[in-house]
Amino acid sequence: MIIRKKFKFEGAHIVRNCSTRRCKKSIHGHLYVVEVFFSSNKLNNGYMVLDFGLTKKHIKNIIDSFDHAYSLWSGEEDEFKKSCFLKSS
Numbered sequence: 001m002i003i004r005k006k007f008k009f010e011g012a013h014i015v016r017n018c019s020t021r022r023c024k025k026s027i028h029g030h031l032y033v034v035e036v037f038f039s040s041n042k043l044n045n046g047y048m049v050l051d052f053g054l055t056k057k058h059i060k061n062i063i064d065s066f067d068h069a070y071s072l073w074s075g076e077e078d079e080f081k082k083s084c085f086l087k088s089s
Contacts, residue, residue, distance in 0.1 A: 002039045003049045007060065008032065009067035016073060027070065034063060 012029040036059055040049040072084060 001041075001043070001049050002037055004035050004037045005052060005055050005059070007034045007036070007063040009034075009063055011066055011069055011071055013071040014073070016076070032066070 009032050010029055011032055012027050014025070014027050015023045018024050036055070038050045038055075043049060044051075070084065072081060
C-alpha cells in the first residue's frame, strides 16, 4: 500500500548562470510542490500505513522552513551573502 501527502510552499532565488541579465540580477519566486510517498506491506495497530498527524508534525516543520524564504546559491559572492544576513536598524 502506498499513501502520499502533498505540501506546497513559496520560495525565491536568483539564477546567476542564466543567459539573460534580467534573470541573473532579479530575485524571483516560485510555487513549489513536494509530494512525500510512504509505502508499507502491512498496516500498523491503527490499521494505517502512517498517521497523517505525525506527517504534518514532522515533515511540515521542514517544509515551513523553506516557505517564503530565499534559497541562497552556494556559489554566490561573499558580499551578497553577507548582505542577506545584515540586520536592519
